[in-house]
Amino acid sequence: xxxxxxxxxxxxxxxxxxxxxxxxxxxxxxxxxxxxxxxxxxxxxxxxxxxxxxxxxxxxxxxxxxxxxxxxxxxxxxxxxxxxxxxxxxxxxxxxxxxxxxxxxxxxxxxxxxxxxxxxxxxxxxxxxxxxxxxxxxxxxxxxxxxxxxx
Amino acid sequence: xxxxxxxxxxxxxxxxxxxxxxxxxxxxxxxxxxxxxxxxxxxxxxxxxxxxxxxxxxxxxxxxxxxxxxxxxxxxxxxxxxxxxxxxxxxxxxxxxxxxxxxxxxxxxxxxxxxxxxxxxxxxxxxxxxxxxxxxxxxxxxxxxxxxxxxxxxxxxxxxxxxxxxxxxxxxxxxxxxxxxxxxxxxxxxxxxxxxxxxxxxxxxxxxxxxxxxxxxxxxxxxxxxxxxxxxxxxxxxxxxxxxxxxxxxxxxxxxxxxxxxxxxxxxxxxxxxxxxxxxxxxxxxxxxxxxxxxxxxxxxxxxxxxxxxxxxxxxxxxxxxxxxxxxxxxxxxxxxxxxxxxxxxxxxxxxxxx
Numbered sequence: 001x002x003x004x005x006x007x008x009x010x011x012x013x014x015x016x017x018x019x020x021x022x023x024x025x026x027x028x029x030x031x032x033x034x035x036x037x038x039x040x041x042x043x044x045x046x047x048x049x050x051x052x053x054x055x056x057x058x059x060x061x062x063x064x065x066x067x068x069x070x071x072x073x074x075x076x077x078x079x080x081x082x083x084x085x086x087x088x089x090x091x092x093x094x095x096x097x098x099x100x101x102x103x104x105x106x107x108x109x110x111x112x113x114x115x116x117x118x119x120x121x122x123x124x125x126x127x128x129x130x131x132x133x134x135x136x137x138x139x140x141x142x143x144x145x146x147x148x149x150x151x
Numbered sequence: 152x153x154x155x156x157x158x159x160x161x162x163x164x165x166x167x168x169x170x171x172x173x174x175x176x177x178x179x180x181x182x183x184x185x186x187x188x189x190x191x192x193x194x195x196x197x198x199x200x201x202x203x204x205x206x207x208x209x210x211x212x213x214x215x216x217x218x219x220x221x222x223x224x225x226x227x228x229x230x231x232x233x234x235x236x237x238x239x240x241x242x243x244x245x246x247x248x249x250x251x252x253x254x255x256x257x258x259x260x261x262x263x264x265x266x267x268x269x270x271x272x273x274x275x276x277x278x279x280x281x282x283x284x285x286x287x288x289x290x291x292x293x294x295x296x297x298x299x300x301x302x303x304x305x306x307x308x309x310x311x312x313x314x315x316x317x318x319x320x321x322x323x324x325x326x327x328x329x330x331x332x333x334x335x336x337x338x339x340x341x342x343x344x345x346x347x348x349x350x351x352x353x354x355x356x357x358x359x360x361x362x363x364x365x366x367x368x369x370x371x372x373x374x375x376x377x378x379x380x381x382x383x384x385x386x387x388x389x390x391x392x393x394x395x396x397x398x399x400x401x402x403x404x405x406x407x408x409x410x411x412x413x414x415x416x417x418x419x420x421x422x423x424x425x426x427x428x429x430x431x432x433x434x435x436x437x438x439x440x441x442x443x444x445x446x447x448x449x450x451x452x453x454x455x456x457x458x459x460x461x462x463x464x465x466x467x468x469x470x471x472x473x474x475x476x477x478x479x480x481x482x483x484x485x486x487x488x489x490x491x492x493x494x495x496x497x498x499x500x501x502x503x504x505x506x
Contacts, residue, residue: 002301009297013255016290023279023287030279034262037277038288041261042254049225050232057157074326078333081222085337085352088272096273097368100479101361102413103272103354110351114337 053080067129075122079115086111155233159323165230166310168327172227173296175220176260180293182213186410187286189492192456200462203489207408210492211342214412217267218338222330224260226323249302256299259292271341271354271411341413355413360471363409363493366478369445371499377483379467381431382504388431392483395469398422398430403464409493419487420470424460427467427503436461438506441486444499453495454506459488467500 024031060072089107096103158164186209189198199205241247263285270281277284300307314320340350347357355361379395381388390398401423408414425435436457445451459465465488469476476482481498488496 002304005297005304006301009294009299009301012290012294012297014294016259016287016292016294019283019287019290023283027279030284033277033279034284034288037266038258038262041265042257045225045228045257045261046232046235050229053225053229054232070322070326074329077222077326077330081225081330081334082337082352084221085218085268085334088269088274089352089354092272092274094275097364099273099362099365101356101359101415102363104356105351105353107352114333114351118333 065130067133068126071122071125071129075118078118082111082114082118157323158317158319159230160233161230161317161320162306162310163314164320164323165227166307167324168223168227168230169307170311171331172220172223173300175216175223176292176296178212178216179220179263180289182209182216183286183289185209186213186492187282190410190495197456197458198490200459200465200489203405203464205490206492207342207406207414207490210408210410210412211339211414214267214271214341215335215339217264218334219331220260221264221268222327222334224264226327226330228257230323252295252298252302255291256295259288259295262288263292271413273354273411342408344416353413354411355415360407360415360417360480361409361413362479363411364450364498366482366499369443369448369499371444371478373444373478373483373499377501379484379500380502380504381427381433382502383431383433384505386431390427392469395422395467395484399426400469401426401463401466403466403487405464405466405487405489407487407493407496408490417471418473419466419468420473421466421468421484421487423463424455424465424467424486424488424503425463428460428505433505440502440504440506441497441500442502442504443497444501450494450497453486453497455486455488455495459491462489464489467503 020034024034056076057073060076061069064072086107089103089105090111185198186206188196189206192198241250266277266281266285266288269276270285275281336346336349337352338350338354340346340348340353341355343350347353377392379390381390399422400420402418402420404416404418406414406416424439428435428437428439437460438457439455439460441453441455443451455465465486467484468481468487469484471480476485481500484500485498486496486500
């Protein structure tokens, strides 16, 4: 099983490398642009995105009461994902073709509505959590020690 | 010294997120391969003409699994982030190879998701031809996924054994599934009719039948003496628009399903391609090259395979929604065949040639 997966993987990698070489060989501009997108992803993620996410999660854990950790972190995560999906629709430095029926919604409004729904849901969950906690006898409401990304 | 105390970094979390990320990538790869095969068919490849919604579903799955992979990839990378700081950086040649393969995996995964996401928005941050690059890197991505799974298989098996309950681990996983669900619901309305109004970040509108290339963009000028040529070797048959309208007319409800994942169903009216071929003494079921008034460009011609010319639902459409085609929808006539990518539903048709 392992050997089969490994061999299949290597074969796909070799074929991909051949296709990529063919692609890069045809044009210097395409080669460096392609390479920039290939290397840029992991670089930006590891150096910028992950530390920011970790830092934000750490701060939220420190600043928020325990009942609010999970809903606020979940809402923040959903907001970030929605924002990522909205970027290409909202920010287009080189323009987009005018095609009737395509990318013609009000994406700022859409993003606003989706984010609002997420945070209203988080608020409801947080309030219910708090209410449940206050209903429980004190010895059962003990929380775990906070962690930097416990959601 | 960096400390990562969260249970999010536990191998049981990594494996569970990884399993779904692997499934998303596999679906993306296979549906992408199908779409590539339909557009560049090798001699052994055939694509059916039934059910009519097949390409709509496979290409819809392609973009939806790609969208789902975005939060899954970020969660997976967060889960393994502490490994980036492991020291020594390299323990052995094999270890170096493993770390290198993960860089390739991560680079390919980001490349596919970023270029795919911007491409569906027709937002071209790059100068290169997207399909070639996206297709080449897809092989690198799936290859490095397979190698990675092979290398990690013992860890995966151990980690996927029924876990002891841990509230924090479970919370991280639930947040991941929730964010993935939110991403899918926010976009899947591009192809899922029920979600059309709910998906606020869908790249197609709520009402119109979208147009991916306007007559103006394709520089189309329909000559006053326009006619359709049907060519079979030395035989050339010509039809004016009035003559096409005088032939037996048919109506079919067929979706336009774009490579960019959106789809829209419409009621098309016109002449069945099979009927048109018969009128010219040609037996349906032959491959036909369709040429457009568009002079240049990758999609100025397409090959309609025999499977589709033989299918009675394939139309040379003259109308949509009971109205004559507008220039943007392909006036004077266009091909509309079941379960084909939109780019192959050639518009502004001027010639059909039996191959």
